[in-house]
Amino acid sequence: MALAATSVFDLLALSPPGWGGNLLRGLAHSLEIAAGAYALGIGIGVAGAAGQLYGGRVPRDLLEAYTTVVRAVPELVLILLLYYAGTDLLNRGLEAFGFGPADISGLAAGIVVLGIVQGAYSTEVIRGAILAIPQGQIEAARAYGMSARLLMRRVTLPAMLPYAIPGLANLWLIVTKDTALLAVVGFNELAQETRQAAGATKAYFIFFLAAGALYLMLSLVSNAAISRIEKRARRGMANPAGGPA
């Protein structure tokens, strides 16, 4: 075959005739989108959990509908729906106020779309974590006369963190892998860059293997970081397994 002349190292070289640089740039984009979507998702999750636990009936029902729908519909479908509907609505809104159509950056759109998906899962994780706090702690804070916001900031959020970390860590691993889905809408993240490189060189096997290795590395590094964070967050707490903490 003709491709045998170019070795794996030539294909994956960092400088332009090789495609390694493109893959790494794609990985950086994936990380940016993942980090942004994760942060947005946690923001939605905190607000959503507070709404579900302490909000009125209507917000409670709306949030219930939001989390149910997002968790029952494939991410791929949600991404397409949110992407087209989001850009469409934004442009119509701009038109109504007399502006021209905006050119929405792939990065921002990816972050918002994945953030909304993550938000539904974060809501459930944080809701469960808040319910796992010994409720006497919250009652004690109320007895001190703390305002709702101070209570949230000083007691509820820090106290729920150890319970939420395993679930939130799992969501981080999910969002880093979900960024690959954005290739379907054409964002220049790792999966899309890989597809382009593979299509241009016809070395499909090598490039998808390389992309898999990059994703795996990201997961393994995340795992190592997560177990350290988890250990730190659990310091001073009783170990449920009964062994040494």
Added chain:
Amino acid sequence: MKAPEKWAGHHLAMIVIGAVIVVACATLMRWDWLADYGDEIAAGLWRTIWILAASVGLGFALAVPFGFVQVTGPAWLSWPAHGFCTLIRGTPLLIQLWLLYYGLGSLFPQFPWIRDSFLWPILRQAWPYGLLALTLSFAGYEAEVMRGAFAGVPKGQIEAARAYGMSRFTLFRRVWLPLAVHRALPTLAGETVLQLKATPLVATITVFDVFAVASKVRQDTFIVYEPLLLVAVVYMILSGLIVLAFRAFEARLPVRLG
């Protein structure tokens, strides 16, 4: 918490709002394409269900040994199983799918003995790669669940079975496996819903599932939202059915665990 007011006015209001949205979607949006594509949608739906059922069944069959050897197996079996799980869970399914279909699929034709084999007519199609990727993915995630389930079976149960003089195979078949499956059932329902949500990825390798049909409608007719909304509703109904089916199955099993 406040059970008595379960059917209070706000629920009624939500139902009314939901009904208004449904009626608005039905009347204000375009649904005339449904008649033309009805057969294709049905065929796509059938393919989605078929791929889901096959990959869950085969994946679970793989997950049982993979989970089991991680609990009691020798190191030369448990380490590869552990590595397989890490590999599957650490990379996106989309990349696994493309690696198998585009990667392996582009390597196969170079070997004459594969092209001449009786399997070639099957290997030239897209669905075997989709099914393989989904099966391996399900096995990877479910093996982790089964590992926990096998490890969580109370020791006394297994010791009692041994004391009865059961052979190792009988012990596995009669005691260890049923108890582990029972423990894993609630997670299995969730994993199956996640697997359903992973099936539309096969549309990216030209398998014509229900999502691919919707994409085709969008390309043919330039209708943006309606096909996607239809597919979203279809997946929601399927998710609901899966949850109900597992609930019914769980209800038939005895509840008390030793």
